[in-house]
Amino acid sequence: MISSRQKPSIAQETFDSIAEQIRSGGLTPGDQIPGERTLARQLNVGRTSVREAIRRLETVGLLETRQGLGTFVKDPSGEVLQTALMSNFLTDAAIQEKLFDLRLIIEVEATARAAQSATPEQLETLRRLNEKVEIFSERGDIGGMIVADFEFHRQILVATGNDILVNLMDGIVDLLRDMRRMGAEIPELISERIASHRAILKGIEHGDSDAARTAMKEHLEGVFERVKGTWTTK
Numbered sequence: 001m002i003s004s005r006q007k008p009s010i011a012q013e014t015f016d017s018i019a020e021q022i023r024s025g026g027l028t029p030g031d032q033i034p035g036e037r038t039l040a041r042q043l044n045v046g047r048t049s050v051r052e053a054i055r056r057l058e059t060v061g062l063l064e065t066r067q068g069l070g071t072f073v074k075d076p077s078g079e080v081l082q083t084a085l086m087s088n089f090l091t092d093a094a095i096q097e098k099l100f101d102l103r104l105i106i107e108v109e110a111t112a113r114a115a116q117s118a119t120p121e122q123l124e125t126l127r128r129l130n131e132k133v134e135i136f137s138e139r140g141d142i143g144g145m146i147v148a149d150f151e152f153h154r155q156i157l158v159a160t161g162n163d164i165l166v167n168l169m170d171g172i173v174d175l176l177r178d179m180r181r182m183g184a185e186i187p188e189l190i191s192e193r194i195a196s197h198r199a200i201l202k203g204i205e206h207g208d209s210d211a212a213r214t215a216m217k218e219h220l221e222g223v224f225e226r227v228k229g230t231w232t233t234k
Contacts, residue, residue, distance in 0.1 A: 010045050014053035017043060022062055022073055029075035033063065099176070100224045106169065107153065107220065112213035114159035115204045122159045123205060129155055130197050137194060142184045149180055152197065156204070156216075182227045189226050196222065 018039075021027045033039065036054075040047045054071060057063040065071045118126070129152040136144035157166045169176070183189050196219035203212030 011049040011052040011056075014039075014043055014045050014049045015056050018053060018057060019062060027073045029073050031073045032070045033073065035070070097224075097228070099172075100220065103176075104217065104220055106165070107156070108213055108217045110157050110160050110162075110165065111200060111204065111216035112209040113162075114156045115207050115209045115212040117161050118159040118204055122155065126152065126155050126159070126201055126204065130201050133197055134194050137190045142181070146180045146184055149184075149193070150176070156200075159204070183223050186226050189223065192222055192226075193219075 018027070018033070027033065033054075034042065036047045036050045039050045043050070054063060054065075058065060058071075062074060063071050064074050114122075129148055132148035133145060133152055136142075136148055154166065154169065157169055183193075196215065199215035200212060200219060203209075203215050
């Protein structure tokens with residue numbers, strides 16, 4: 001039996017259905033897609049699910065809404081389409097492990113560099129975001145915690161001064177958001193996340209690259225150990 005946490009949401013299924021039509025050529029660049037009500041009827045889903053799917057398709061660059069005209073199919077690059085369709089496999093353990101490996105490769109060294117290059121303003125932003133992570137975590141506000149956690153990690157990349165690095169991670173934001181949601185649903189990770197973020201922040205504040213690097217590595221590896229069990233069938 002597959003864990004209910006692994007079942008795709010209706011919005012995800014709607015997203016996949018429309019993305020597949022674009023991939024297969026059923027919808028081509030320049031085509032106007034049906035309105036929310038028509039799509040909901042065609043796909044036998046609610047309008048809220050259609051609305052969320054369209055928002056995500058716009059985020060990954062497959063659709064664009066033109067004011068007063070409607071929503072149209074964009075001409076996606078192979079990379080954009082691959083990223084959009086990849087979300088269909090988010091419960092695959094091998095893919096999740098590779099995504100975590102990507103974060104280790106990028107974020108661990110980025111944290112070490114941020115310890116050397118973060119400006120006072122960037123440090124203050126990190127402190128504020130970390131405080132939000134703690135507040136939302138303690139309240140059990142999963143949505144708020146996910147957003148604050150994402151912004152905290154993103155701000156570390158910003159502090160490296162490498163805009164290309166930031167853009168790279170922004171390009172897979174939807175995949176990483178789903179990964180973070182998995183971790184947010186594990187109660188045991190609340191105290192671990194708070195302690196880990198404090199250690200990361202302390203290393204950056206003190207300009208200690210080794211400590212910052214180690215703290216981020218231990219944080220990501222700890223999350224990986226906690227969530228990997230959610231990818232397997234039970």
